[in-house]
Amino acid sequence: MTDADIKKNMETLTNWIRQQDYQYYVLDNPIVPDSLYDLKMRELKALEAAHPELVSPDSPTQVVAGKIASGFRPVTHALPMQSLDNVFSLEEFKKWAKDFDPDLEFSAEFKYDGLSLSIVYQEGKLVQAATRGDGQTGEDVTHNALVIGSIPKQLTGTGWPSTLEVRGEVVFPKASFAKANLQRIADGKEPFANPRNAAAGSLRQLDPNETRKRPLAFFPWDIGVGREQLTSNSHCELMSKLVEWGFILGEYQALPLKDLPEQYDLIMKVRDSLEFDIDGIVLKVDSLKKRAEMGSTSRAPRWAIAWKFPAQQKLTTVESIEASVGRTGVITPVANITPTEIGGVTVTRATIHNMDEIDRLDVREGDQVWLQRAGDVIPDIVKVATELRTKPLPKWTMPATCPCCGSPVVRAPDEVAYRCTGGVLKCSAQKKGMILHFGARKALDIQGLGDKVVDALVDAGYVNTPVDLYHLTVDQIADLPRQGKKKAEKLQEELEKAKTKGVRRFLIALGLPELGNHLSKIIVEKYSIRELLDCSLEQLTDLPDIGPKTAEAIQNWAQDSVNRKLVMDLLALGFPDRETQPAPAVSTGSAALAGSTFVITGTLSQSREVFQARIEQAGGKVSGSVSKNTTYLLAGDSAGSKLAKAKSLEVQVLSEAEFHAML
Missing domain, CATH: 1.10.287.610 (Helix hairpin bin)
Structure with missing residues (x-):
């Protein structure tokens, strides 16, 4: 060349x-x-x-990306806001780190996926906030920073310089991101591509009232102007001062270089449980003196690197779209995609949820699409790269008949979903879904009753409902592919054991609409299974947390003759009709938990459900997120952002041993 x-x-x-x-x-x-x-x-x-x-001096590798949007006053940064170089693997990290002393200490911080912001304080009062822009010049967004709750308008404590610049990231919570996109779709607007896109769009509003409506948060990651007036030579110590001055901070600790790969793995494991999106970790030399010696390039410091996680959004091709029939008859469009590695897993299928989503995205067979995966969730198609569509592609339409049983497919006037009308007696897909749900982990947890076994049992004609599982012979099970006599006997043992797992799990296994762990617990404390079948709408809505829509769905299920027969047949086999064990009484020693709100985080000796049950039995309640209303944080190993937030809000943190001692 x-x-x-x-x-x-x-x-x-x-x-x-x-x-x-x-x-x-x-x-x-x-x-x-x-x-x-x-x-x-x-x-x-x-x-x-x-x-x-x-190499050109203005190459993207040599300069910080970003320009000033129209409508914003430009702000020149007193000190450049540089970008960071990236590494994407352990090998690349080792190459970057090879010349460092292995005992040199680094901070390992969350790489928040948001918008960088510089905030300037004069005599402790916020006077200016600006985006990073191109690193030299950003946009004045002071009016919007003033309405973000986690940004102090007046510093607290003492010891801050007369002029202080705090740099950090504005981020958008993941849960709020989902709600915001639903609202944007309802308003006929294009949804945000990701939480970073939502944070940037929210901060760069000309009207601060629009910014105020969005739950933005700010997490500092450095101090610019004013750092020279502070005596500490440690980045982590310097950042801890920001907590005294009123900021919410992630956990900062100095680690030797040799421990950073382990810290990377640890943070990647908790990534999906965090309240905010992160796409890697940022590693910074902790010694400010050492940083000054190492210096920077025109674009990035030599003393820091962003070690990015495997991508959770990738571009791939939709090879085909098929109609997948679920256990309730709902038909979901599923895209078969070119095998794509995302988040460390190779995926070949992605859900598109429903026909309305097909129309909104305008996804077609042959399209290139953005694929997004979070944790163990089936990947979603979040956007179609229509600009890469080089030829006309036909629109996908919902089939008129069920692909499994040929029954008509209908859409009720008040529903988004299309449904197969064949029901569990006719449609093999619904049969399989019902039986898989019956033995699922959150239901009766029947080991050995996986999807391949269920497929084989239904296809062989041995099983049409969960009742048929209890009429199987050892020989019938043993003759299935990859089974045998030992596995068959084990499955029969598991089926019998399922009868002893309590009425609440039995109720979940029946698959009533809207019923999960919480509502099932509420129902079985009041009614037996037989009584539930004949409950009126008024009786159901009188129960806590059950509204009219849920009550109607439960009643419709209970009045179906097929479902009623299934329940009576299972009860005749020995499944429990009502809760036989009384709820544990709250002991005098545990009464102190009454009125207390707990948040549980980290890895504990037993499941979180066990600890939640003990807290509730002792009169307390459990919340999913830390706030000023949290009484205690029960923290196990590998506690992440919830622990940092609890400390910043001065919430009392309990170890597992302290929790048991309290009870």
């Missing part, structure tokens, strides 16, 4: 990256996933490393 060819490739990559930077930083409307952007940036860096004589 000639120099001219190489230069042309570099120019093509540069122009592509600049276009994406404009979409991402200026318009807050990214059109490609981060993984593709990172790949193109790495291609450009590799070419520049091999041909340094061809």
